[in-house]
Amino acid sequence: VADNPFAVILADDLLDGNPPVMKQMVDVFDHYHSSVIGVEEIPPSETKSYGIVDGKEWEESIIKMSAIVEKPAPEVAPTNLGVVGRYVLKPRIFDHLRALKPGAGGELQLTDAIQALLADEQVLAYKYQGTRYDCGSKLGYLKATVEFALRHPEVGADFDTYLRTRDGAHPAA
Secondary structure (H helix, E strand, O other): OOOOOEEEEOOOEEEEOOOOHHHHHHHHHHHHOOEEEEEEEOOHHHHHHOEEEEEEEEEOOEEEEEEEEEOOOOOOOOOOEEEEEEEEEOOOHHHHHHOOOOOHHHOOOHHHHHHHHOOOOOEEEEEOOOEEEEOOOHHHHHHHHHHHHHHOOOOHHHHHHHHHOOOOOOOOO
């Protein structure tokens, strides 16, 4: 990494976009020369499961962040913009990571380092164009598997045929 910007991609979120979501985010980084965090609007009741950003919409899909908080209760969440496990960061974040004390859950939180970074420089949140699959949940993982299997050049057509010819056959619940 040295003095170069870098990407952080958390595996429990699979993002599918055209262009690819990470390319969208790198383009935002290249244009503004600011760290970028991928976000999406989530149901307010789910804020306790996400890092949540606050700020002002600067341009379409781009929010100039003023705060980020890890997993707030719905009644205290500043917005419903949830972080989706994609970041393009400047190396200055490492200064803040080294200075961290354990936060939510007794763990070091990237969210806390980003909040500290906001005191030093601009950080942007980006509402990406695409679909998110929450592979941290069993259902989200299965949805991603089916969607990508159907598009696979070698097995997609056969898998589609399999799904269509099952005649509703599945184990009893």
